[in-house]
Amino acid sequence: MKTIKSYRTNLDGILEVAVLVAPGYGSGWSTWALPEYADFMRFDAALVDARQNGKDENAVRDILIREIGEDNIPYTGGWNDVQILWIPVGERFRITESDGHEHLTMFNPDNYITA
Numbered sequence: 001m002k003t004i005k006s007y008r009t010n011l012d013g014i015l016e017v018a019v020l021v022a023p024g025y026g027s028g029w030s031t032w033a034l035p036e037y038a039d040f041m042r043f044d045a046a047l048v049d050a051r052q053n054g055k056d057e058n059a060v061r062d063i064l065i066r067e068i069g070e071d072n073i074p075y076t077g078g079w080n081d082v083q084i085l086w087i088p089v090g091e092r093f094r095i096t097e098s099d100g101h102e103h104l105t106m107f108n109p110d111n112y113i114t115a
Helices: 035-043 045-052 057-069
Strands: 006-009 016-020 085-089 093-098 101-106
Touching: 006 093, 006 101, 016 035, 016 093, 016 101, 035 045, 035 057, 045 057, 045 085
Parallel strands: none
Antiparallel strands: 006 016, 016 085, 093 101
């Protein structure tokens, strides 16, 4: 399984990568996947395309079965809440989860406290 990312250049000419995040409560997206599948769930271009084109959970499961295998597909119940966030290439971020609500935080050294 190879993760192929989706890119775009924004209006300021900055190259960005698509990141899939499920901000709704109930079930996470990449945070609920096994670590070996988390990057695929976060970045994969086929999943980004599915979100952009309004594909349903069954279509997403078909992508996952094809790429990961039927016995290993992560839980897809959060698909309806998945959104695409565009992050500048090379920027550091993290995705945290609480009660299924995923939150993407950009690393900004000006906003962090150092002990």
